[in-house]
Amino acid sequence: MPELNRRLEQITDSVIGHMTALCDALPGSINLAQGCPEHDPPKAILDALVKEAAGGPQHQYAVLCGSPNLRRCIADKYSPLIGKALDPEEEVVVTCGGTEAMMAIMMAICNEGDKVIIFSPFYECYGTDAFLNGAEPIYVPLVPPAYEFDPAVLEDAFKQGGKAIVVCNPNNPSGKVFTREELLLIEELAAKYDAFVITDEPYEHIVYAPYEHVRAASLPGAYERTITCNSLSKTFSITGWRIGFVIAPPKIAEAIKLAHVFLTVGTASPLQEAACAGFSLGQEYYDELVADYAANREIICGGLDEIGLTYTLPKGGFFVMVDITPFLEKPMFKGWSDLQFCEWLVDEIGVGATPGSCFFAEPVNNLIRLQFASNAATLHEAIERFKRLKAYL
Numbered sequence: 545m546p547e548l549n550r551r552l553e554q555i556t557d558s559v560i561g562h563m564t565a566l567c568d569a570l571p572g573s574i575n576l577a578q579g580c581p582e583h584d585p586p587k588a589i590l591d592a593l594v595k596e597a598a599g600g601p602q603h604q605y606a607v608l609c610g611s612p613n614l615r616r617c618i619a620d621k622y623s624p625l626i627g628k629a630l631d632p633e634e635e636v637v638v639t640c641g642g643t644e645a646m647m648a649i650m651m652a653i654c655n656e657g658d659k660v661i662i663f664s665p666f667y668e669c670y671g672t673d674a675f676l677n678g679a680e681p682i683y684v685p686l687v688p689p690a691y692e693f694d695p696a697v698l699e700d701a702f703k704q705g706g707k708a709i710v711v712c713n714p715n716n717p718s719g720k721v722f723t724r725e726e727l728l729l730i731e732e733l734a735a736k737y738d739a740f741v742i743t744d745e746p747y748e749h750i751v752y753a754p755y756e757h758v759r760a761a762s763l764p765g766a767y768e769r770t771i772t773c774n775s776l777s778k779t780f781s782i783t784g785w786r787i788g789f790v791i792a793p794p795k796i797a798e799a800i801k802l803a804h805v806f807l808t809v810g811t812a813s814p815l816q817e818a819a820c821a822g823f824s825l826g827q828e829y830y831d832e833l834v835a836d837y838a839a840n841r842e843i844i845c846g847g848l849d850e851i852g853l854t855y856t857l858p859k860g861g862f863f864v865m866v867d868i869t870p871f872l873e874k875p876m877f878k879g880w881s882d883l884q885f886c887e888w889l890v891d892e893i894g895v896g897a898t899p900g901s902c903f904f905a906e907p908v909n910n911l912i913r914l915q916f917a918s919n920a921a922t923l924h925e926a927i928e929r930f931k932r933l934k935a936y937l
């Protein structure tokens with residue numbers, strides 16, 4: 545057989561996917577590895593989908609860079625939030641989820657030998673996307689448990705030639721919400737070293753008071769170098785619809801469109817039309833969304849407190865990083881990797897978690913990530929199962 549793509553040999557499969565497969569194979573297990581809402585999307589969106597399904601031109605290809613209706617909805621929503629009148633034709637591209645958006649962005653900006661700065665811990669695909677496009681990641685640690693970065697280390701990464709930086713805000717997996725000051729510094733360094741800022745913001749509406757979501761693209765002078773990667777998955781609880789989007793200045797958006805068109809031709813047309821209904825939902829919808837996730841955070845973190853495990857309280861998103869050091873110090877778990885521990889968790893208590901090491905460039909082995917997007921009853925049951933772990937402490 546002829547040789548396959550050599551770059552793929554250096555890429556490891558999705559660890560979130562591996563943990564999910566283990567949960568799927570064990571009936572009755574609870575998957576806290578893959579962040580995925582258990583509740584239905586808003587009724588307005590489901591009703592719109594029924595209408596779209598009834599027949600019509602939307603069952604054929606959509607406009608390749610996104611349905612004009614959806615791009616208009618996106619431009620109308622984000623123009624005031626970013627503080628700039630966005631042109632839906634020139635500055636918005638609809639993609640197959642945020643994951644394709646990120647790949648299309650990397651395809652649009654990377655050349656062989658380029659360097660892309662990525663905060664570690666990071667969401668699984670960033671380094672892979674950069675690498676598959678010939679670029680080399682430079683990792684800058686967000687140091688647990690506070691997940692702060694050292695500005696000097698960040699500047700050093702730009703000095704090494706970072707032509708872009710990826711910021712996931714709110715951060716998956718750490719729950720960090722970048723402050724205005726941190727984002728201003730990132731934008732300032734990007735301007736100084738003439739780099740792009742890629743900001744990945746699918747959890748933008750899940751930020752817990754008193755913290756606030758600051759859009760990097762809205763900062764003074766930032767828009768021209770900032771590429772916003774986003775998705776409707778978490779905002780409207782439609783992770784399976786795979787609707788993502790990019791907002792970027794016209795020249796950059798043009799290159800992303802080109803990459804997107806050759807990757808996918810376009811995103812599912814009826815789903816794009818139906819998703820437009822979500823954009824008419826008022827502030828109450830967003831207030832309820834974050835209140836629901838705040839209640840879930842309380843269930844999970846309250847449960848962890850009861851068990852006596854330490855974690856970093858997430859400021860945003862629906863993931864929490866839990867420290868498993870107390871287990872790893874016991875003779876039974878001596879020398880175990882976090883992956884082994886997570887695999888054991890599925891078998892022993894029927895709960896899936898993601899080993900933290902898959903998110904870190906540094907050799908971190910003492911953290912696991914739990915998602916709390918499931919329903920309250922599921923989370924309560926997961927905590928009940930976790931209580932059995934006290935016997936091992």
Ligand code: GLN
Nearest residue numbers: 558560561577578579716
């Ligand atoms: N974004 C979700 C998570 O981080 C799902 C990702 C996936 O299934 N690979 O868990």
